[in-house]
Amino acid sequence: MISPLGILAGGGPLPMTIAEAVTKTGRQVFICALEGIGEPGLSKYPHDWVSFGSVGRVLKQFKMAKCQEIVMIGHVKRPERAAIIPDLGALRNALALGKIVLGGDDHILSGIADFLETKGFSVLGAHDVIPDSLIGEGVLGLSRPQAGDEKDIAKGFSVLQALGKLDVGQAVVVSGGHVLAVEAAEGTDFMLKRVAEIRASGGAVHPRGVLVKGPKPGQDLRVDMPVIGPVTVELVAAAGLSGIITQADCVLCHDRQSLVEIADKLDIFIEGKIAPN
Amino acid sequence: MISPLGILAGGGPLPMTIAEAVTKTGRQVFICALEGIGEPGLSKYPHDWVSFGSVGRVLKQFKMAKCQEIVMIGHVKRPERAAIIPDLGALRNALALGKIVLGGDDHILSGIADFLETKGFSVLGAHDVIPDSLIGEGVLGLSRPQAGDEKDIAKGFSVLQALGKLDVGQAVVVSGGHVLAVEAAEGTDFMLKRVAEIRASGGAVHPRGVLVKGPKPGQDLRVDMPVIGPVTVELVAAAGLSGIITQADCVLCHDRQSLVEIADKLDIFIEGKIAPN
Numbered sequence: 001m002i003s004p005l006g007i008l009a010g011g012g013p014l015p016m017t018i019a020e021a022v023t024k025t026g027r028q029v030f031i032c033a034l035e036g037i038g039e040p041g042l043s044k045y046p047h048d049w050v051s052f053g054s055v056g057r058v059l060k061q062f063k064m065a066k067c068q069e070i071v072m073i074g075h076v077k078r079p080e081r082a083a084i085i086p087d088l089g090a091l092r093n094a095l096a097l098g099k100i101v102l103g104g105d106d107h108i109l110s111g112i113a114d115f116l117e118t119k120g121f122s123v124l125g126a127h128d129v130i131p132d133s134l135i136g137e138g139v140l141g142l143s144r145p146q147a148g149d150e151k152d153i154a155k156g157f158s159v160l161q162a163l164g165k166l167d168v169g170q171a172v173v174v175s176g177g178h179v180l181a182v183e184a185a186e187g188t189d190f191m192l193k194r195v196a197e198i199r200a201s202g203g204a205v206h207p208r209g210v211l212v213k214g215p216k217p218g219q220d221l222r223v224d225m226p227v228i229g230p231v232t233v234e235l236v237a238a239a240g241l242s243g244i245i246t247q248a249d250c251v252l253c254h255d256r257q258s259l260v261e262i263a264d265k266l267d268i269f270i271e272g273k274i275a276p277n
Numbered sequence: 278m279i280s281p282l283g284i285l286a287g288g289g290p291l292p293m294t295i296a297e298a299v300t301k302t303g304r305q306v307f308i309c310a311l312e313g314i315g316e317p318g319l320s321k322y323p324h325d326w327v328s329f330g331s332v333g334r335v336l337k338q339f340k341m342a343k344c345q346e347i348v349m350i351g352h353v354k355r356p357e358r359a360a361i362i363p364d365l366g367a368l369r370n371a372l373a374l375g376k377i378v379l380g381g382d383d384h385i386l387s388g389i390a391d392f393l394e395t396k397g398f399s400v401l402g403a404h405d406v407i408p409d410s411l412i413g414e415g416v417l418g419l420s421r422p423q424a425g426d427e428k429d430i431a432k433g434f435s436v437l438q439a440l441g442k443l444d445v446g447q448a449v450v451v452s453g454g455h456v457l458a459v460e461a462a463e464g465t466d467f468m469l470k471r472v473a474e475i476r477a478s479g480g481a482v483h484p485r486g487v488l489v490k491g492p493k494p495g496q497d498l499r500v501d502m503p504v505i506g507p508v509t510v511e512l513v514a515a516a517g518l519s520g521i522i523t524q525a526d527c528v529l530c531h532d533r534q535s536l537v538e539i540a541d542k543l544d545i546f547i548e549g550k551i552a553p554n
Contacts, residue, residue, distance in 0.1 A: 077478075090306075151425070155443065158443055159440070159445060162439040162440060163439060163459070165439065166435055166439060166456065168436060169459070173461075178448075179444075179462070180445065181461045181462065181463065182440070182459040182461050183459075184450075184456045184458045184459050185455065185456070185457040185475050185481060186456065186474075186475055186480075190471075191421065194467070198463055203462055203463075204462060226317040230308065
């Protein structure tokens, strides 16, 4: 019998999506959910609430639940260092964990994944356990890019590639050849709201435009997969854009059914595309 | 006797700064100020209020005032095309002006400058008439970058260079090696407010950081010079950053005296630097 899937759950809807999808296949799950961050609904599955410092507890719980594979999923907001209270397991692994924390924000999640692997777990990406959520090559829904969108799409990929070399940028908005917004630390939703404001203030006159989204080169897809969902589609429409291009096989969609329904209703195209070289 | 300086004035404080600085030297000015956009205070100088379509009127006024040199300065928010009512002078030059308008937003101001030159005027950059406002190489005020800031500054210039090739980005914020924000269409002030929000929500833990600002390669400095002012310094401080780096000889400062006073008070460094190759 296959071992229960361990889910180390941060915030947002994705941990729930994964728990639902996996249990539907008959596989059990065990969730270690971050206190104050994970969705309360996760408690309907076998679970434990954990804090940032309770490393020993997390390892023990996953072992007791006989998990061999773990998925790390959901938003994480890093607490102040002083607010992290290490448990005994954390202290035992202080050297390894210290290196992770000092290694810089970008690589903390990767570091934790590597740490879990040294403890005998396999860390899977969300796309490994819910492959239906991965946006491959091709169009979702009814809308299609128009001929005039191709230039914006190409420019979007160019910006992502130029920035990706500098470890910046998961998304960009291009409209009529103009780059309206580049995502850095603020997140895609926040960026899209900004584009709506730019539109409202008359700062973008082209009637169409596209959100191009993909991972940075070297981004650890085990622990940090770009995601779009129904809200992304609504914000894209509110920003006066015509569609979303995701780098094929590198972006997850949350709640595919609602996503496609809303995209069809709002006439927003969603297409997975292989990034040009 | 030197001819009066013609000022084609958009919004914001800079047209006033230029009028004041130039008249202080004994040279007269004549201002064509955009209705509803130019500061009301401009009317204390010889002036006329003009609309976007009144091309003939602008040419005539500058000629009557015997202007030979013109500065185009201030924010411009482009009206809906339908709201532009061309005057006879605009219709006479419909072919040249049509090409400018259809040529894309980026180059409209350059196009207008070129058009004015075909009519016998010389178009000067703001830095030509108020050279004191140009930030050269070196530090303004008392604060200095610290050793740890150098990496952020270098990264900021790298991002500007990578994006500049794609005609994007006049400014970027880097903190502890992380690019927190990239400016596209939203403007520097808006970007800095975003960084303050990212800080407030715990999304940036490094205690310092820098705004790096410069023109894009090929940016027409006659009509579109990057500017910082006292408000920029306040927003930089509010965003939890330590200083501002401007590309030397390519960025204007508005109200240098207040700028330096506020920077000293808030312990913000301001340095003009030659961009690395």
